[in-house]
Amino acid sequence: MDFFKELQARGLVHQSTDEKLGAWLAAKPRTVYAGFDPTADSLHVGSLLGLIVLRRFQQAGHRPIAVVGGATGMIGDPSGKSAERNLLTREQLEANVAGIASQMRRFLDFEPGPASAALLNNFDWTGGWSYLEFLRDIGKNFPVNVMLQKDSVKSRLGRGDADNSAGMSYTEFSYMLLQAYDFVHLAQTESCELQAGGSDQWGNITAGIDLARRMHAQQLYGMTWPLLTKSDGTKMGKTESGAIWLDPQRTSPYEFYQYWVNVDDADVGGCLRMLTELPLEEIVSLDAQRAENAAERLSQKRLAESLTRLVHGEEGVAVAQRATAVFFGGAEVEGLDDRVLGQLFADVPAGECPLSTLSGEGLPIVEALIAAGLAKSKAEARRTVEQGGAYINNRRVEGLERTLTPADLASESVTVLRSGRKRYALLRFC
């Protein structure tokens, strides 16, 4: 199966400008680019797909360019947005671009070579334009009636519907000119003839293709991948507590792993195809296995493992899986050292207590639950214990008279407390 057919088989091709894109790609190594939004100093699951697509291109021998929108980020892409965006300051953008750049190294190979990846910032070639120059050289090539036909514009100007009457500023309206010019610039300077993006980028991509034709009579190509959505229509990569980030400081490897383990049965097949590099045959057999025995959730585990390895490395997988065994498999939490325990329970809140409280009679369980933040009052703590919902180091507390003593330390100085099924907290004695 050739590269482009594989992309299609995995559901990664939503639209493309040319029927023969597959043959064009097969003919010789090409250069492809995709843009990334620098709205934060870390990428999140929403941008994961773009990285993975570029990675696939690189593995197939093509040369990937990741463009961070240092310039376009200052404007704000209206595509898929219902309201005007907040503008970022120059300083924020620079910090964000730096953060994103370091994360990309996990996905793309930047070592010198024929298919060496590049990371470019469009501010470098856009920042120097004067307004008059830009209007003369670029703006002149954009018929407004064509611009008005773009979905990203139409949806915002939609008259009547209260929801869509948000309108848009001239600034956002101009966004597509900048992105269109990016493509033309990359075609000129990097021989980049293909732009890939999420399906919401289609209008911006074709704007670039049109511009190249007008300015240089050059034929460029574009393709989009489908937006990663769940079967209920909502976006992938969001939880109640916010986005899933690639930065381990923002989203721990455990939390990241858990997100994928919990993907719905209906969505996991698509995720495996689009996001992982597992061979299609294996994914097909996982589909069959899932139909047979959904409860085992082998697909989800393979998905979680594969993505966690890609984003957080082998050590990230190990910590995430071990933490999972503790949280959901009732695994032992004794005899660990502070460092390992701290890693496993990275997402868990912690409280502190003086070491002296453990000696003598020990620390009453009710006090301990409050100190760890698992109960707001003694009555609540007592209730939890009486209902059988309190656990010390994963072992149920049998009575209110239970106290914590040095024997209950899971590591040098920490005891693991739990309320109910999955509310954990650490109590550190110092």
Added chain:
RNA sequence: GGUGGGUUACCGAAGCGGUCAAACGGGUCUGACUGUAAAUCAGAUGGCUCUGCCUUCGCAGGUUCGAAUCCUGCACCCACCA
């Protein structure tokens, strides 16, 4: 501006002088079940030095042995009339 109705615990909503820490529903929490799901079932749901005590029913006073319940004033909300 006038007249009437309202303001109850996380939310909605009963209660109209003692048996009210306050019915009921939702939410939340705990347990059982389970696929770390959904549904379902059971229990809990102001605080404490806990067979008792303390603080809560818009706010401030008052009547009474005793008030969330009656009276007065104030604040906010709703309805109808101007």
